Amino acid sequence: MKSSNRSYKSIIRSASILVVFSNLLFSTKVLSQSIIVQGIVKDKHTGELLENVALNTRSLRVFTNAYGFYSINLDKADTLVVDFLGYQKLLLPVNYSQRLNLSLEPKIINLKEIQINYRKNIVDKNNISVFSLNANDIKQLPSMAGEPDVLKSIQTLPGIQVSNEGTNNLSVRGGTHDQNLILLDESTVYNLSHSIGFLSVFNTEAVKNVSFYKSYIPARYGGRTSSVLDIKMKEGNEKQTNVHGSIGLLASGLMIEGPILPDSLSYMISGRYSYAGQVVNGLGHVLQQFNITGLQNFSTKNRINFYDINAKINYKLNEKNRFYFSIYNGNDKFYYYLFDNDNGMLNWGNTNGTFRWNQVITPRLFANYSIIWSKYHYNYDLDQNSNRNFRWKSSINNFSIKGDFQQTLTGNVTLKSGFQSELLNIQPGSVFPLYVNSVIKNFKLNNQKGVQNAIYVESNIDLTSKLKLDLGLRASNVFNLTKGWSYIYSSNHNIIDSTFYNSNQINSTYWTLEPRTQLSYSLTSEKTIYGSYIRTTQYEHLLSNSQVGWPTDIWMLSNKNIHPQRTDQISLGANFSENENNYTSNIEVYFKKSNNILDYVDNADLFLNNNVENQIIQGHGRSYGVEYFLNKTKGKFTGWFSYTLSKSERKIPGINEGKYYPQLHDKRHNLTISANRKLSKKWSLNALFTFNSGGMANLPQGNFFYEGVVFNDYGQRNSFKLPNYHRLDLSLQFEPAKNLNRKWQSKWVFEIYNVYAKRNLFSLYMKQDPYNLTDIKAYKVYLNTIVPTVNYKFSF
Numbered sequence: 001m002k003s004s005n006r007s008y009k010s011i012i013r014s015a016s017i018l019v020v021f022s023n024l025l026f027s028t029k030v031l032s033q034s035i036i037v038q039g040i041v042k043d044k045h046t047g048e049l050l051e052n053v054a055l056n057t058r059s060l061r062v063f064t065n066a067y068g069f070y071s072i073n074l075d076k077a078d079t080l081v082v083d084f085l086g087y088q089k090l091l092l093p094v095n096y097s098q099r100l101n102l103s104l105e106p107k108i109i110n111l112k113e114i115q116i117n118y119r120k121n122i123v124d125k126n127n128i129s130v131f132s133l134n135a136n137d138i139k140q141l142p143s144m145a146g147e148p149d150v151l152k153s154i155q156t157l158p159g160i161q162v163s164n165e166g167t168n169n170l171s172v173r174g175g176t177h178d179q180n181l182i183l184l185d186e187s188t189v190y191n192l193s194h195s196i197g198f199l200s201v202f203n204t205e206a207v208k209n210v211s212f213y214k215s216y217i218p219a220r221y222g223g224r225t226s227s228v229l230d231i232k233m234k235e236g237n238e239k240q241t242n243v244h245g246s247i248g249l250l251a252s253g254l255m256i257e258g259p260i261l262p263d264s265l266s267y268m269i270s271g272r273y274s275y276a277g278q279v280v281n282g283l284g285h286v287l288q289q290f291n292i293t294g295l296q297n298f299s300t301k302n303r304i305n306f307y308d309i310n311a312k313i314n315y316k317l318n319e320k321n322r323f324y325f326s327i328y329n330g331n332d333k334f335y336y337y338l339f340d341n342d343n344g345m346l347n348w349g350n351t352n353g354t355f356r357w358n359q360v361i362t363p364r365l366f367a368n369y370s371i372i373w374s375k376y377h378y379n380y381d382l383d384q385n386s387n388r389n390f391r392w393k394s395s396i397n398n399f400s401i402k403g404d405f406q407q408t409l410t411g412n413v414t415l416k417s418g419f420q421s422e423l424l425n426i427q428p429g430s431v432f433p434l435y436v437n438s439v440i441k442n443f444k445l446n447n448q449k450g451v452q453n454a455i456y457v458e459s460n461i462d463l464t465s466k467l468k469l470d471l472g473l474r475a476s477n478v479f480n481l482t483k484g485w486s487y488i489y490s491s492n493h494n495i496i497d498s499t500f501y502n503s504n505q506i507n508s509t510y511w512t513l514e515p516r517t518q519l520s521y522s523l524t525s526e527k528t529i530y531g532s533y534i535r536t537t538q539y540e541h542l543l544s545n546s547q548v549g550w551p552t553d554i555w556m557l558s559n560k561n562i563h564p565q566r567t568d569q570i571s572l573g574a575n576f577s578e579n580e581n582n583y584t585s586n587i588e589v590y591f592k593k594s595n596n597i598l599d600y601v602d603n604a605d606l607f608l609n610n611n612v613e614n615q616i617i618q619g620h621g622r623s624y625g626v627e628y629f630l631n632k633t634k635g636k637f638t639g640w641f642s643y644t645l646s647k648s649e650r651k652i653p654g655i656n657e658g659k660y661y662p663q664l665h666d667k668r669h670n671l672t673i674s675a676n677r678k679l680s681k682k683w684s685l686n687a688l689f690t691f692n693s694g695g696m697a698n699l700p701q702g703n704f705f706y707e708g709v710v711f712n713d714y715g716q717r718n719s720f721k722l723p724n725y726h727r728l729d730l731s732l733q734f735e736p737a738k739n740l741n742r743k744w745q746s747k748w749v750f751e752i753y754n755v756y757a758k759r760n761l762f763s764l765y766m767k768q769d770p771y772n773l774t775d776i777k778a779y780k781v782y783l784n785t786i787v788p789t790v791n792y793k794f795s796f
Helices: 005-027 135-139 150-154 276-288
Strands: 035-043 054-056 061-063 069-074 079-083 090-093 102-104 131-134 160-162 170-172 180-184 207-213 227-233 242-248 251-261 265-274 303-318 321-335 344-362 365-383 389-410 413-432 448-462 467-480 484-489 495-501 508-524 527-538 540-543 554-557 565-578 583-600 616-632 637-651 669-678 683-692 700-706 709-714 725-734 745-753 761-769 772-782 787-795
Touching (some): 061 069, 069 389, 131 135, 131 150, 413 554
Parallel strands (some): 035 102
Antiparallel strands (some): 035 069, 054 061, 054 079, 131 207, 160 170, 207 227, 242 787, 251 265, 265 303, 303 321, 321 344, 344 365, 389 413, 413 448, 467 508, 508 527, 527 565, 540 554, 616 637, 669 683, 683 725, 700 709, 725 745, 745 787, 761 772
């Protein structure tokens, strides 16, 4: 929908109607409460603010927000019950002033009991279908290199798949990995992987909590069409200095947190470094001495290393104002001989920063203001010989300001609203020679520049004690300000018109309304049914010609030829719990319909193409499926079972005769089983089994010559099914008996990744015979087989 004054007025009018409608509902539910109590809830020992803590009375229930703030209307006859998983319950009579800060005492629990729960409305009234995890949850899972990993944990949940073995590129309900919004303290993270998926960029020691949305996505989130992964860093212990560290075969790390001014100013800093390349080289050299098959051509020139640093400062000015500053920086260098025989070196990294100001404006009104920046860059250096060498580089820079407001209107109603304005600069790619004698010439794709804006309003309403309604509306737009030539293409991809735009001149604009709603009904205290509808829009697009998702993929902004992607999704589900046996379960069905999703013409040329738009075709897609999750949370034996049955397909004019064809990530079955068994007070065993149907691939059936050039001849799109994927991981943890009089605590973690050495496919590529151009063969690349690791963890 092109911009106009009418479009702008319609967006404002729609938002106003929602607010007025909400207030009309609220006006019928005003209670005769005489006290408005507000404050924060935090951990008694660390001072960390606690999110989603339930505060209950006889007739009301409210929850703390992302910054631990709550506001509740109370009668003096009420008793306030404060309840949160893993903490002792508080019961407080109402006999206090308007300000009440609460400190919760952690329960004495055995951390070897897996505590990942499918969080029902008892944890988050605003979104009953959100998955929430904390650092202890993540640390229970077996992982590669002995490093607990946020994304590896998320991959075990229903509806979530990975593109290939070892990667961190999530496909959520049939979507592509660029359709997931990944936030670290509100800052967008564009590349999630260290060492091509060896680990994610998120250091678990620095993580406070993780929230994952894929069904009902609140209106405060936008810019992606499939899911939201919202990660928050630790704020720093306000009471005492703590040190946590780990020493592993492939990576080591250290985290320090503590007070600068007790109960006022605290810090957290965490770092990791991986020396995987040195370990791989040394191990390969040793194994070569035994003439092991497949290692005869092993190269010891591999260079695989990364680092990441997380830091955060938390300053409490007074009871009404608190400030945060957080930063992340990470970088990778990667060369592995099996992936690149041309001595090409990949170098990529993220830098993210957030400055936030929390303000309690009134007892009912809470505000958060943020200044955010994000940068992702990559380089590819190729140095084949003295005259054929170059560096290819690209980057994306993002700077935004936002404000979020939360108002408690009545005991049963919470209203949230906010805005965000974002400046985006993309350098899709440039090439220049490394040395003066190189035959490579300078070349640069046009820089892209744009502004994205959004306003939103959300309303969470308790219609009755059992019936709850969530309403949301997000209005967003994008202004493309790219300088240079803009082309119009015919149906056969020829240029038919062009226009030159100067710097900061608007060359295309799109506006979108995104309504969202969810209704839930509690049949009993242990059974809840719900349904939701959401519309999401995406203005940034990732152009990738591989399933793996390399760091060198190109980001593009919506323009005259690439329209914004839009998805409508309906979900229906039910939550069940059996408190006596400590079981929770969920079943959910969904249907997604997408417009303007991207695909490519046959033999598409995406590399350094200034007219890359004529290689892109947009059309429709649909995904549907059923997801089931069963979780046992306590006892000597704990774990969960996750299963998804799904189908995802596309229909794009000009591809497959206009008929539906499978998505690359169309994997019919996806199964995960996680189990934890306490063997003794000191030893525990963890197991993780994963199975999914193989994805689809687009392979040529033959080739032909045209004007002396060989072109591949493709049949039906994505018609080749890849092999099924399955893997078993084991983790054995030894934790000596705690000595309460000794600060030093330690733990050993012994892990085997891929126990039965299954050779799962990492990537599939085509290679042409240099002596027979018509001979093209497909080659499989396997990332690894069995990988044993050991990791020593300590804290004091």
